[in-house]
Amino acid sequence: MTTAPSRPTTRHSTAAAPADPHRWPDVAAVPGTSWPVRATTAAVLRNALRRLPLRVRFADGTTLGLGGPLIEVHDPKAFHARIGAGGLIGFGESYMAGEWDAPDLVGALTVLAAHAADLVPAPLQRLRRLWAVRQPAAQRNTPDGARDNISRHYDLSNDLFTLFLDDTLTYSAAVFRGFPAQWPLLAAAQRRKIDRLLDLAGVQEGTRLLEIGTGWGELALRAALRGAHVTSLTLSQEQRALALRRVREAGVADRVRIELCDYREARGSYDAVISVEMIEAVGAEFWPVYFRTLDERLAPGGRVALQAITMPHARMLAARDTHTWIQKYVFPGGLIPSTEAVEQTVREHTGLTVTARDALGAHYAETLRLWRQRFTERRDEVAALGFDAVFRRLWTFYLAYSEAGFRSGYLDVQQYLLTKEGSER
Template identity: 55%
Template sequence: MNTVEAPVAPAVEDRWPMLEEAPTGLVTRGAAAAAATLFRTATKRLGISVSEDGSPADIVLHRPEEFYARISRHGLIGFGEAYLTGAWDAPELGETLTVLCRDIRDLLPGWAQKAGAVYERRRGAADLNTPENAREHIGHHYDLSNDLFALFLDPTMSYSSALFSSLPSTEDLAIAQHRKIDRILDEAEVGPGTRLLEIGTGWGELALRAAARGAQVTTVTLSVEQADLARRRIGAAGLAHRVDVELRDYRAVDGTYDAVVSVEMIEAVGARFWPVYFAKIDEVLAPGGTAVIQAITMPHDRMLATRNLETWITKYIFPGGLLPSTEAIAGATEEHTRLRMRSRLSFGPHYAETLRRWDTAVRDRADEVRSLGFDETFLRMWHFYLEYSRAGFAAGYIDVQQLTFTRDEAR
């Protein structure tokens, strides 16, 4: 096992405003002591070794007092924040998080989960993906820097799960990304003359491949950076006459389309607007048309339990985000639209492999990330985000699915 040197704690002025100082005080000390006991019990039961003296272990606590104070006050958010500040490390972060994720429902005894609920932060109005908030939420992540994303994504600039021919795989990531895209286009029956609407442009690869099939594509996004690069890529391919990239909210889309596709966009919609999202697809879909969405999903009970709570991911990575459940998607379409799910493909392990490759690329090119102006705290945040996400898919706690819908024209 590799040893991990203690990182230097970032100076206060270098921390992001949302990264608060570790809580202190008499109450915190008592809560931290209880958290330490619970943490040691849980990790021992799971076979995860923990070191507080710098010796090799699965989890190395560089500043135990800060670590326990943060998790006692803010639970999983505090766990992630303690990683950002360098209070702890893990030589094999993804593997360790996967073990924890497999046991996430029973990681703490029931009484401890109820006690922790006292400190859970509920989402406010600013987290709702209203038309006013949605552009800011999207910009928070997707407008960070096209150059940053280009450092770790494959040449297709696809920022969603690839679909490999088999796992484990040494297949080129770009080939697996094209397989994912082509399956979506095949399901949607996209070919010459197809009027295609894409909700969520990304950096334009799906629109490029659809246009190359002869489709006429309208693709909408709220990311200024993504729209700019997508237009340039489409123009360079000589396909600008077939693709219209619009900086527009999905709710403002009009027209009629033979097919509608949307890749990992629903996660940025929010539960309140899922009926609106699907109703818009239903509204613009031509008779006999097909809609295909690729969605990251979570178990229905966990979605219900966490949908109104702030999480580490919503605080630092995707403000306003929420993973739907398959049941929630079916409920929204059946109650509010004429859309009916025709088929679905589940391929969560493929996302775990995709994320592993992205994380490796970021770490291999860390100096280039720094050269773009991103600091060490950002690098730790991004590593934790990618490995935290990978753990969810590897453990089977979250999934990614391609869902195909047709419309019940009798309704």
């Protein structure tokens, strides 16, 4: 629910360092809301929390829930004001401000993710278009908008990503042999995932491969070591610089081109196309263009290997026009598709066929757990790079929130094989 806010009041959380109002304006200031809005928000929340397998303890000692992971609300007034004004965005900002915490953050968020469809009463769900914050037009994934959106996340700092990723610098779901996994096994699990995709796409000696979304170069590098000729596209200058260095150091620079290029600007014909967790940055408006690009760049008889995070179709439809905390602070312009949306777009806008699909959600939960633990262990090194306490809480919340999504089944990740009729290679 929203209201016309009164003048926001700046506060300093007792649970975290004060937020810089220039860098974090919506964290440093609690939105002004009327008493009726705060009271209504509190009543709606308390009614929902009473039915969840959680323990939510407020500063006055009141505890709600059926038992389970603990959430401690240090500043109920600010907590309710933020949620009343901004919904789930306010919930995340309240964590960033240190107004609530959880000893087992993933456990608490997993419960909330599992009950996401039930948290808002049905009458309010039906009025979602009236109270939900809309996506800002500036975050549309036009060619210029996509460059800005990608830069805001992937150009933060190569050094930052190096601190919590494994030696492959792979920023997508790994594939493990068993659970639970340990940190030393993550690099092998990432290479296993990459080799699985290369096999799915039929990449071998002489294959002309187009990669849409370079990351930091591990897939292009491994494809080149198979003897493939790789063209890899990225919009991140930081990623491209480091990927080029890694390719040179591996001695395969003669077989890999890494271009600062939007997927819509790709040219040429390729035997195989691979795109790993790139579609989440495309936006629903441009899904038809993205899949047509895969089709147009793929030679007859070619194969596409696609790795994509997915969410339930009904939740995707509810969220597709809504501005979310993840979009505001982590992935501007992003939207996770459903399997139905992927397959419908392929069917209606391309000549490709969805030949195979494999779900690997449990592997992503484990990948995120290892990243989150590594990020936490190296928080002092993150601080030394110039990232303040609010940023560190933001990223802790982001990694835990994502892990909870996969553990609850709210999110999944798929590996698709798309094929194109024509002469065999």
